[in-house]
Amino acid sequence: xxxxxxxxxxxxxxxxxxxxxxxxxxxxxxxxxxxxxxxxxxxxxxxxxxxxxxxxxxxxxxxxxxxxxxxxxxxxxxxxxxxxxxxxxxxxxxxxxxxxxxxxxxxxxxxxxxxxxxxxxxxxxxxxxxxxxxxxxxxxxxxxxxxxxxxxxxxxxxxxxxxxxxxxxxxxxxxxxxxxxxxxxxxxxxxxxxxxxxxxxxxxxxxxxxxxxxxxxxxxxxxxxxxxxxxxxxxxxxxxxxxxxxxxxxxxxxxx
Amino acid sequence: xxxxxxxxxxxxxxxxxxxxxxxxxxxxxxxxxxxxxxxxxxxxxxxxxxxxxxxxxxxxxxxxxxxxxxxxxxxxxxxxxxxxxxxxxxxxxxxxxxxxxxxxxxxxxxxxxxxxxxxxxxxxxxxxxxxxxxxxxxxxxxxxxxxxxxxxxxxxxxxxxxxxxxxxxxxxxxxxxxxxxxxxxxxxxxxxxxxxxxxxxxxxxxxxxxxxxxxxxxxxxxxxxxxxxxxxxxxxxxxxxxxxxxxxxxxxxxxx
DNA sequence: ATCAATTTGTTCGTATGTATC
DNA sequence: CGATACATACGAACAAATTGA
Numbered sequence: 203x204x205x206x207x208x209x210x211x212x213x214x215x216x217x218x219x220x221x222x223x224x225x226x227x228x229x230x231x232x233x234x235x236x237x238x239x240x241x242x243x244x245x246x247x248x249x250x251x252x253x254x255x256x257x258x259x260x261x262x263x264x265x266x267x268x269x270x271x272x273x274x275x276x277x278x279x280x281x282x283x284x285x286x287x288x289x290x291x292x293x294x295x296x297x298x299x300x301x302x303x304x305x306x307x308x309x310x311x312x313x314x315x316x317x318x319x320x321x322x323x324x325x326x327x328x329x330x331x332x333x334x335x336x337x338x339x340x341x342x343x344x345x346x347x348x349x350x351x352x353x354x355x356x357x358x359x360x361x362x363x364x365x366x367x368x369x370x371x372x373x374x375x376x377x378x379x380x381x382x383x384x385x386x387x388x389x390x391x392x393x394x395x396x397x398x399x400x401x402x403x404x405x406x407x408x409x410x411x412x413x414x415x416x417x418x419x420x421x422x423x424x425x426x427x428x429x430x431x432x433x434x435x436x437x438x439x440x441x442x443x444x445x446x447x448x449x450x451x452x453x454x455x456x457x458x
Numbered sequence: 459x460x461x462x463x464x465x466x467x468x469x470x471x472x473x474x475x476x477x478x479x480x481x482x483x484x485x486x487x488x489x490x491x492x493x494x495x496x497x498x499x500x501x502x503x504x505x506x507x508x509x510x511x512x513x514x515x516x517x518x519x520x521x522x523x524x525x526x527x528x529x530x531x532x533x534x535x536x537x538x539x540x541x542x543x544x545x546x547x548x549x550x551x552x553x554x555x556x557x558x559x560x561x562x563x564x565x566x567x568x569x570x571x572x573x574x575x576x577x578x579x580x581x582x583x584x585x586x587x588x589x590x591x592x593x594x595x596x597x598x599x600x601x602x603x604x605x606x607x608x609x610x611x612x613x614x615x616x617x618x619x620x621x622x623x624x625x626x627x628x629x630x631x632x633x634x635x636x637x638x639x640x641x642x643x644x645x646x647x648x649x650x651x652x653x654x655x656x657x658x659x660x661x662x663x664x665x666x667x668x669x670x671x672x673x674x675x676x677x678x679x680x681x682x683x684x685x686x687x688x689x690x691x692x693x694x695x696x697x698x699x700x701x702x703x704x705x706x707x708x709x710x711x712x713x714x
Numbered sequence: 715a716t717c718a719a720t721t722t723g724t725t726c727g728t729a730t731g732t733a734t735c
Numbered sequence: 736c737g738a739t740a741c742a743t744a745c746g747a748a749c750a751a752a753t754t755g756a
Contacts, residue, residue: 218743218744219743219744220743220744225712228711228712229712231711232708232711232712237558238558244721244722245722246721254744254745255744255745255746256746256747257743257744257745257746258743258744260722261520261743261744264517265524268521268524268525269524269550270555271554274722275721275722276721276722276723276751276752277720277721277722277753277755278719278720278721278753278754278755279720279721279753279754280720280722280752280753280754281721281722286555286559287551287554287555287557289555291554291555292548292551292552292555294525294551295525295543295547295548295550295551296548296551298525298526298527298543299526299542299543299547299548299635300631300632300635301543302493302542302543303542303631305631305632306630309580309629309630309632309633310630310632312576312630312633313573313576313630313632313633313636316572316575316576317569317572317573319572320568320569320572373565374565374568374569375555375556375559375560375561376556376561376565376566376569376640376643377565377569379552379556380569380636384632387632452488455484455487455488456484456485456488474723474724475723475724476724500740501740501741502740510725511724511725511726512725512726513724513726514724514725516742530741530742531733531734532732532733532734532739532740532741533733533735533739533740534734534738534739534740534741535734535735535740536733536734536740536741537741
């Protein structure tokens with residue numbers, strides 16, 4: 203019998219007990235100023251403190267785990283530990299959201315054209331020597347004449363990883379998040395046909411643009427990096443629109 | 459006894475049984491080309507098909523429900539129904555992701571400066587007369603001399619809702635998603651002090667810029683709308699940086 | 715390195731509430 | 736009203752994983 207300990211009216215929406223427990227735990231996290239790595243009370247303690255059954259507590263913890271806020275471990279001194287929610291949770295949420303929505307290539311690239319120059323300007327003064335070396339390696343891997351794979355899709359992947367690495371170096375988590383989301387949506391959704399025949403223009407453009415970007419990065423010139431990136435995305439956009447592309451929505455829901 | 463119907467080795471990463479069931483259901487959704495409104499098999503059928511316990515199936519369905527992919531209803535012919543995942547799931551995921559990350563106002567506005575002009579250009583040729591009327595109403599509500607509230611926070615909210623309405627009219631779900639996410643993060647995170655004293659410059663700027671936007675919208679001039687919006691965000695950004703603002707991260711975790 | 719204690723993970727059973735037809 | 740079928744909550748037992756003596 204759920205005795206409803208707080209006789210709230212709650213005529214609009216009834217919150218389940220596990221959801222209440224989950225919110226209480228969240229509130230406890232905020233008010234206790236808990237940080238990543240701190241441990242939550244164990245199941246037994248939560249059962250006592252909240253006065254609910256074990257299944258209810260576990261359901262609440264499962265909700266927090268599904269949001270990526272905690273991980274749990276077994277054994278003595280085990281239990282739930284606060285963690286930084288992984289990027290994959292955001293990607294999953296956005297992928298689910300977009301699955302039933304129409305996706306078109308033009309606006310995806312329009313968005314890239316808006317945010318990627320900002321990313322280039324952000325990282326221009328922040329890239330370490332190791333970062334620059336890794337980017338150089340990826341540039342090579344994206345062109346067949348400079349050590350890249352013979353498979354067009356693998357070269358395309360190296361191109362996208364180049365942009366992912368820039369996002370990794372970004373000082374703004376939100377800007378990095380948007381750029382990575384765009385990269386992954388493009389990765390999952392866009393399929394380019396006729397990849398083999400006569401598409402070396404794509405390889406050449408990527409190689410040339412990325413190399414120009416590296417020059418701006420090494421000069422620590424944020425504004426030049428921004429301009430080069432804008433031009434790069436515009437060219438890529440034009441080539442993508444010109445090629446026979448199609449949207450493959452199915453992959454959005456998978457790989458969770 | 460877990461009979462493990464598919465004797466997969468899975469040495470790399472052990473997935474919980476409920477997660478496997480959730481993925482199997484997702485795969486079934488994709489392969490069956492299910493659309494919003496279609497019904498999933500009932501619990502009893504899933505228990506039989508998957509060969510797992512009731513609790514496991516319920517946990518898997520709870521995961522899909524947490525992702526907003528299904529809603530469940532009771533009664534005869536009840537069960538799980540496919541739904542369009544709500545925007546709130548994306549906001550929740552991004553909010554959780556950002557909670558432990560540093561948030562600064564400058565880069566949030568830099569992002570707005572990148573995407574909002576794109577939004578303005580997108581909707582310029584799409585706004586209906588009803589949309590334009592609603593936007594006019596919100597412009598009035600955002601200025602104390604044109605019917606707006608005396609409370610500074612309420613006027614600020616009208617300003618943000620104006621931008622939300624533009625996102626609602628956007629033809630690109632991804633662009634709309636980014637703009638709404640930015641609006642909500644700004645809504646939750648940024649607190650402006652000294653709101654009462656001498657900040658009519660903010661009201662005036664918003665009123666003037668939004669009005670200029672409406673002119674461009676009525677003229678169906680996408681490029682002018684883009685330019686006006688860019689200038690608007692830049693001015694707002696400058697005013698926000700000038701004011702005594704601070705970041706209140708706590709609200710990111712709450713209101714789930 | 716083995717073994718025992720601890721803690722979470724999984725499954726089952728049961729009862730009751732609740733919405734739908 | 737009443738039958739159906741899901742929703743929620745509790746309790747118990749056992750399995751699995753981890754830690755530490």
